[in-house]
Amino acid sequence: MKVTFPHIGNTYIGVKAVFDALGVEVVVPPLCTSRTLELGTRYAPEMACLPLKVTLGNYIESIERGADTIAITGSCGPCRFGYYGVVQQEILNDLGYDAEILILDPPQDGDFKPLFSRLAKLGGPNVTAGKAIKAGYLGFKIIKEADELDRMILKVRPREIDKGQTDAIWGKYRADVIKAFGPYEILKVIRRAKDEVRAIKIDKTFQPLKIGLVGEIYTLIEPFVNLNVEQKLGNLGVEVNRSIDLSGWVIDNIFLGLLGLSSEKRIKKAAKPYLDLCVGGHGRECIGNTVLYSRKGYDGVIQLMPFGCMPEIVAETILPQVSKDENIPVMTLILDEMTGEAGYQTRLEAFVDLLKRKREKERAKKHYGLLLGH
Amino acid sequence: MDYYLGIDIGSVSSDFVLIDDEHNVISKLYLKTQGQPIKAIKDGLRLLRDEMPEEADITGVGSTGSGRDLAGVMVGADIVKNEITAHAVATLEKVSDVSTILEIGGQDSKIIIIRDGIVTDFAMNTVCAAGTGSFLDRQAARLDVPIEQFGEMALRSTTKVRIAGRCAVFAESDMIHKQQMGYEPEDIINGLCEALVRNYLNNVGKGKEILPKVVFQGGVAANVGIKHAFEEALKCDVYVPEHHEVMGAIGAAILAQEEAERKGYTDFRGFDLVDMDFKTKSFDCDGCANQCEVVQIMADKQVVARWGDRCGKWHNALLKRQRRDKDKAMA
Numbered sequence: 001m002k003v004t005f006p007h008i009g010n011t012y013i014g015v016k017a018v019f020d021a022l023g024v025e026v027v028v029p030p031l032c033t034s035r036t037l038e039l040g041t042r043y044a045p046e047m048a049c050l051p052l053k054v055t056l057g058n059y060i061e062s063i064e065r066g067a068d069t070i071a072i073t074g075s076c077g078p079c080r081f082g083y084y085g086v087v088q089q090e091i092l093n094d095l096g097y098d099a100e101i102l103i104l105d106p107p108q109d110g111d112f113k114p115l116f117s118r119l120a121k122l123g124g125p126n127v128t129a130g131k132a133i134k135a136g137y138l139g140f141k142i143i144k145e146a147d148e149l150d151r152m153i154l155k156v157r158p159r160e161i162d163k164g165q166t167d168a169i170w171g172k173y174r175a176d177v178i179k180a181f182g183p184y185e186i187l188k189v190i191r192r193a194k195d196e197v198r199a200i201k202i203d204k205t206f207q208p209l210k211i212g213l214v215g216e217i218y219t220l221i222e223p224f225v226n227l228n229v230e231q232k233l234g235n236l237g238v239e240v241n242r243s244i245d246l247s248g249w250v251i252d253n254i255f256l257g258l259l260g261l262s263s264e265k266r267i268k269k270a271a272k273p274y275l276d277l278c279v280g281g282h283g284r285e286c287i288g289n290t291v292l293y294s295r296k297g298y299d300g301v302i303q304l305m306p307f308g309c310m311p312e313i314v315a316e317t318i319l320p321q322v323s324k325d326e327n328i329p330v331m332t333l334i335l336d337e338m339t340g341e342a343g344y345q346t347r348l349e350a351f352v353d354l355l356k357r358k359r360e361k362e363r364a365k366k367h368y369g370l371l372l373g374h
Numbered sequence: 375m376d377y378y379l380g381i382d383i384g385s386v387s388s389d390f391v392l393i394d395d396e397h398n399v400i401s402k403l404y405l406k407t408q409g410q411p412i413k414a415i416k417d418g419l420r421l422l423r424d425e426m427p428e429e430a431d432i433t434g435v436g437s438t439g440s441g442r443d444l445a446g447v448m449v450g451a452d453i454v455k456n457e458i459t460a461h462a463v464a465t466l467e468k469v470s471d472v473s474t475i476l477e478i479g480g481q482d483s484k485i486i487i488i489r490d491g492i493v494t495d496f497a498m499n500t501v502c503a504a505g506t507g508s509f510l511d512r513q514a515a516r517l518d519v520p521i522e523q524f525g526e527m528a529l530r531s532t533t534k535v536r537i538a539g540r541c542a543v544f545a546e547s548d549m550i551h552k553q554q555m556g557y558e559p560e561d562i563i564n565g566l567c568e569a570l571v572r573n574y575l576n577n578v579g580k581g582k583e584i585l586p587k588v589v590f591q592g593g594v595a596a597n598v599g600i601k602h603a604f605e606e607a608l609k610c611d612v613y614v615p616e617h618h619e620v621m622g623a624i625g626a627a628i629l630a631q632e633e634a635e636r637k638g639y640t641d642f643r644g645f646d647l648v649d650m651d652f653k654t655k656s657f658d659c660d661g662c663a664n665q666c667e668v669v670q671i672m673a674d675k676q677v678v679a680r681w682g683d684r685c686g687k688w689h690n691a692l693l694k695r696q697r698r699d700k701d702k703a704m705a
Contacts, residue, residue, distance in 0.1 A: 163693075164689075167690070168690065175661070317581070349456040354495075361490075
């Protein structure tokens with residue numbers, strides 16, 4: 001058995017480590033490129049949402065490299081994601097591939113047996129529960145550290161004195177980490193990159209604009225799909241914060257979620273005056289996080305979504321009111337198959353200009369108020 | 375005399391403006407890009423050079439529009455600015471009490487909301503061209519009416535004809551259907567103007583608070599039929615500024631002046647660049663799995679710009695070299 005899985009941000013780093021530790025042969029799909037998108041859009045239904053197409057491209061590229069089993073998570077929420085595995089399996093069958101998709105979704109009726117039997121199938125006969133827990137722990141630790149590295153990069157990039165250093169380290173790290181084998185080697189690559197980022201000389205007096213990213217999780221996390229929005233903003237001198245990352249999602253949904261402690265409560269509370277029910281995907285979180293970003297003193301918020309994403313469309317229509325009430329500019333960017341980046345860059349630059357002028361004006365006002373003794 | 379040059383390279387038109395240090399427009403040009411921005415930039419500069427007064431001196435250059443990066447590299451721009459900011463800067467200069475800017479160009483349209491002299495919100499059309507100039511161009515060609523007369527004809531309409539405006543394809547088939555029912559061309563054209571305005575307001579203007587004073591600019595603002603349809607729909611006066619078709623270029627020129635004064639010099643290559651040979655070449659970088667397509671701009675066989683490498687390896691190496699050469703030249 002050769003296992004593969006879809007790309008979403010740093011997932012591949014952690015998941016590869018888990019399978020390496022378990023001794024399961026794994027095929028990491030090549031990082032998403034225009035070919036991935038091309039394959040996905042050719043074989044997926046035209047009206048399907050973008051993540052379905054790109055992940056389908058991942059599977060096909062992995063199958064070409066010998067994968068026969070595809071592990072994905074599932075969902076029983078109101079968004080189309082819940083159908084991905086089933087639809088993609090049909091498409092692969094029609095294309096004549098005999099790869100099997102194993103959907104690892106939480107049971108709705110409390111019966112964990114089907115989930116465990118699928119997990120056992122993935123692990124093979126030699127994997128004991130203890131071994132699986134240890135591998136899972138290491139995988140989680142790796143994703144956590146990879147996310148930490150991402151956050152460091154987001155802080156350093158706008159502040160670096162010699163422009164381009166962060167990007168160079170990031171590019172090299174992405175090339176190295178995919179080649180590393182096993183959890184310990186992978187951790188070494190991540191920590192080396194962290195050291196390199198720490199060594200970058202930064203301008204400590206520079207106060208970058210701060211932008212929070214909200215929206216649909218896949219477009220937020222996968223840099224190929226969001227056209228490297230974090231990198232583009234960072235190089236425009238903006239400190240970016242992503243409202244959702246993988247390790248946070250795992251903590252919330254798997255660990256704390258079981259205990260009923262997840263940070264989602266805070267987000268839901270913030271969203272409550274605007275949207276008091278689950279509309280699927282991350283629609284409610286999108287609203288709640290926008291409110292929270294404003295209260296944390298962020299300068300602006302950007303909502304990302306794939307074209308036609310129902311939960312995010314609901315959120316999009318509510319955001320102008322949130323923006324007004326909370327005095328925080330919000331821009332929505334819709335992502336689809338287009339890889340031409342000119343229009344996208346224009347919007348980002350214009351949004352950053354807008355925030356800059358707003359901040360200057362508010363500071364001038366404050367200064368003027370102080371002069372008058374207010 | 376010190377003049378500042380603003381260049382707006384759009385998908386349909388390439389605009390050039392010369393302003394003096396008090397932002398008066400000295401000369402302006404409106405050329406078709408025709409998918410060849412390099413040629414358009416050279417043609418524009420050649421024409422400007424011939425028009426310029428003897429004693430004039432270009433002391434700052436700015437570029438904007440979707441071709442702004444290319445233009446910036448070719449002419450040696452002091453500032454390269456996105457078209458939203460460029461338009462807002464120019465409009466605030468010419469109409470200081472503006473609250474809403476409606477801009478309709480060839481391939482895209484935008485709305486810019488201004489409060490107390492700063493941009494507070496904006497939007498650009500995303501997925502549909504039904505609200506843009508090229509859609510009108512195409513329908514004018516269909517009806518065999520010169521686009522310049524389109525607006526005048528719309529104003530002569532006497533009967534309302536509703537044409538679907540949600541999508542360019544729907545609009546076209548709807549229009550054909552209405553034509554076959556025997557409506558006058560004036561009424562059809564007026565219906566189209568209303569459809570475009572409706573589409574713009576529902577699509578680009580969605581969720582935006584449109585307050586007077588409303589300024590309408592871009593190439594399509596020359597069309598009095600569209601202006602009238604906006605006034606009907608918004609129930610307020612719509613103001614079209616004198617240089618409405620080159621506002622982006624004016625904004626770029628104003629920003630260039632600010633930047634050149636701040637720096638104390640200009641990076642303008644001089645008009646000799648019209649005789650230089652500019653070429654775009656590309657290669658696939660195999661440094662990592664990303665396999666970026668790296669685009670190189672060559673000026674007389676020398677690399678002057680690089681884009682497209684996600685990790686920045688290629689363009690940063692070039693920037694470093696250019697900085698070194700500049701320091702050497704200064705020393």
